[in-house]
Amino acid sequence: MRAALVVLAALAAAPFLGFGEGYSLTLLARVMILAMAAVSLWLLVGGAGLVSLGHAAMLGIGAYAVVVLDDVRITDAAVVVPVAMGAAGLFALVTGAVAIRTSGVHFIMITLAFGQMAFFTASSLAAYGGDDGYTLYGRMTVLGHRWLEDRLVFHYLCLGLLALALLGTQMVLGSRFGRVLRAARENELRVEAVGFSPYPYRLVAYAVAGAVAGLAGVLLANATEFVAPSYLAWQRSGDLLFMVILGGLGSLQGAVLGAVGFVLLEEWLGHLTEHWRLIFGPLLVLSVLFLKGGLVGVLRRG
Amino acid sequence: MSLGLLLVQGLNGLQFGVLLFLVAAGLTLVFGVMDFINLAHGVQYMLGAYLGASLAAWTGSFWLGLVLALPAALVCGLVLEWLVFRHLYERDHLSQVLATFGVILFLNQAVRAIWGSAPLQMPVPALLEGGVMLMPGLQYPVYRIAILVAGLAVAGLLWVLVERTRIGALVRAGATHAPMVAALGVDIRGLFMLVFGFGAMLAGFAGVMAAPVLSVDPGMGDTVLILAFVVITIGGIGSVRGAFIAALLVGVIETLGRSLLPDLLRLVMAASPARQAGAALGSMLVYIAMALILAVRPRGLFPVRG
Numbered sequence: 001m002r003a004a005l006v007v008l009a010a011l012a013a014a015p016f017l018g019f020g021e022g023y024s025l026t027l028l029a030r031v032m033i034l035a036m037a038a039v040s041l042w043l044l045v046g047g048a049g050l051v052s053l054g055h056a057a058m059l060g061i062g063a064y065a066v067v068v069l070d071d072v073r074i075t076d077a078a079v080v081v082p083v084a085m086g087a088a089g090l091f092a093l094v095t096g097a098v099a100i101r102t103s104g105v106h107f108i109m110i111t112l113a114f115g116q117m118a119f120f121t122a123s124s125l126a127a128y129g130g131d132d133g134y135t136l137y138g139r140m141t142v143l144g145h146r147w148l149e150d151r152l153v154f155h156y157l158c159l160g161l162l163a164l165a166l167l168g169t170q171m172v173l174g175s176r177f178g179r180v181l182r183a184a185r186e187n188e189l190r191v192e193a194v195g196f197s198p199y200p201y202r203l204v205a206y207a208v209a210g211a212v213a214g215l216a217g218v219l220l221a222n223a224t225e226f227v228a229p230s231y232l233a234w235q236r237s238g239d240l241l242f243m244v245i246l247g248g249l250g251s252l253q254g255a256v257l258g259a260v261g262f263v264l265l266e267e268w269l270g271h272l273t274e275h276w277r278l279i280f281g282p283l284l285v286l287s288v289l290f291l292k293g294g295l296v297g298v299l300r301r302g
Numbered sequence: 303m304s305l306g307l308l309l310v311q312g313l314n315g316l317q318f319g320v321l322l323f324l325v326a327a328g329l330t331l332v333f334g335v336m337d338f339i340n341l342a343h344g345v346q347y348m349l350g351a352y353l354g355a356s357l358a359a360w361t362g363s364f365w366l367g368l369v370l371a372l373p374a375a376l377v378c379g380l381v382l383e384w385l386v387f388r389h390l391y392e393r394d395h396l397s398q399v400l401a402t403f404g405v406i407l408f409l410n411q412a413v414r415a416i417w418g419s420a421p422l423q424m425p426v427p428a429l430l431e432g433g434v435m436l437m438p439g440l441q442y443p444v445y446r447i448a449i450l451v452a453g454l455a456v457a458g459l460l461w462v463l464v465e466r467t468r469i470g471a472l473v474r475a476g477a478t479h480a481p482m483v484a485a486l487g488v489d490i491r492g493l494f495m496l497v498f499g500f501g502a503m504l505a506g507f508a509g510v511m512a513a514p515v516l517s518v519d520p521g522m523g524d525t526v527l528i529l530a531f532v533v534i535t536i537g538g539i540g541s542v543r544g545a546f547i548a549a550l551l552v553g554v555i556e557t558l559g560r561s562l563l564p565d566l567l568r569l570v571m572a573a574s575p576a577r578q579a580g581a582a583l584g585s586m587l588v589y590i591a592m593a594l595i596l597a598v599r600p601r602g603l604f605p606v607r608g
Contacts, residue, residue: 101597108395275411277407
């Protein structure tokens with residue numbers, strides 16, 4: 001976990017190293033929030049071997065839970081966070097119950113389809129702005145205090161929750177539960193022969209990953225104070241999957257490295273040209289073809 | 303809601319279904335033979351529409367546009383295969399998904415850079431202008447009927463090709479057990495090139511046909527791609543017959559759901575919430591149907607591999 005610790009330490013020090021103004025902090029918040037979503041996706045892809053192409057839906061459901069509650073003026077984290085994580089987890093549980101019955105390519109497509117279902121639902125919610133999205137009245141309060149309005153507090157909240165998500169996922173992977181998950185990824189038949197059924201383990205992992213992504217969605221909504229259906233678009237799911245692969249499936253810290261690399265690359269190319277995807281797309285292809293093991297693999301070899 | 307509306311939307315649904323089938327057929331064959339998941343297949347459909355619209359505007363004739371767009375779509379498909387896809391056959395599905403995702407990002411942006419973000423128009427050919435009388439006072443455009451007929455004709459041709467020719471037998475054998483076919487001395491790479499090029503051309507054909515009735519814009523491939531995935535998942539991966547039945551099913555459910563549900567719900571609730579709930583439910587209907595079918599048959603309706 002050394003590289004991830006270096007990144008976390010750098011993020012903690014960043015506000016005092018000349019990255020303390022609004023623009024940098026917004027960018028860093030985006031890095032940390034997407035890293036958290038990538039960590040939750042890593043649990044599925046790297047941990048359980050479940051390649052989900054619908055993970056942005058969980059993120060979006062978390063964000064839309066903030067919107068629905070904001071619309072009725074419920075903005076305290078004590079309510080919003082459990083509701084958002086519960087909603088995202090429940091959606092993952094219900095869709096996962098169907099999706100995990102399948103495997104391989106079918107699983108990829110079904111998660112993609114469920115993600116689209118969530119996307120179209122969000123687009124048709126005219127009460128919450130439909131396609132145009134919804135602007136929040138303000139950031140969440142924490143037990144009545146307006147602490148999150150402060151940029152630095154929000155920065156360290158994101159950092160703390162990211163560290164917590166990393167630690168929690170690492171503990172889950174090391175536990176008996178995580179060992180069954182990883183064993184089923186390697187060889188399902190043997191796990192069954194030893195007397196475990198992988199299905200409930202995978203389903204619980206899917207729901208937990210959904211809930212964590214939901215939390216990331218809450219933070220994303222608060223960071224931008226705006227939520228739109230594009231948060232749930234399938235391209236976002238592709239982006240998240242790319243972060244996980246860019247970082248590397250060999251180690252959980254790959255999710256953090258991948259998210260950092262992805263957001264900074266996107267930001268840098270976006271400054272270069274309006275048509276940055278013309279460069280980004282081929283880079284993605286090349287990194288899949290040649291960057292085996294991801295950034296973690298490069299660090300290990302280097 | 304009248305019988306006439308039901309008839310028109312039903313026909314629209316079937317017509318969307320055959321377009322979906324043209325896209326899904328290539329996807330399911332490529333998938334069946336090479337176990338290759340190609341997200342960029344929707345881009346072929348988009349390229350077909352753009353090439354068709356541009357070539358039709360350039361030559362001044364829809365028919366010349368159509369005839370020239372087909373080989374152009376074929377060439378695009380083969381170039382992509384040569385540049386990117388052939389390096390991915392030995393890789394896992396995750397790598398294939400990501401690399402083809404990269405191809406989508408590139409091509410969607412390239413289309414935007416070349417043709418701009420505004421939707422392109424393609425005129426309906428003079429021969430197929432106007433409408434036919436379905437019922438007294440109810441006209442239906444000839445062009446939409448032509449799409450339906452052309453789609454069904456291609457589907458029939460494909461059936462003959464896959465079920466009744468030697469090449470088709472090889473393709474089916476490849477979908478069932480590719481290593482065995484290779485071991486029997488068949489050039490499976492060559493066979494795959496053929497299937498791939500043909501699939502790209504079919505998707506391009508669907509794009510040209512759709513151009514005059516649907517909007518030609520940079521995101522059009524993505525929508526169709528995801529529905530085509532739903533189609534081949536429901537139909538059973540590798541099965542052309544399954545893709546055909548599932549495509550019609552998805553086309554009709556999608557079209558009828560979106561147009562009729564708001565009206566249906568108005569019978570039991572107030573107009574404004576009915577419109578919202580109907581729109582939401584209508585766009586979810588296809589995915590709910592897919593979930594139900596897969597809950598009962600996890601490998602689709604017509605699984606190829608046992």
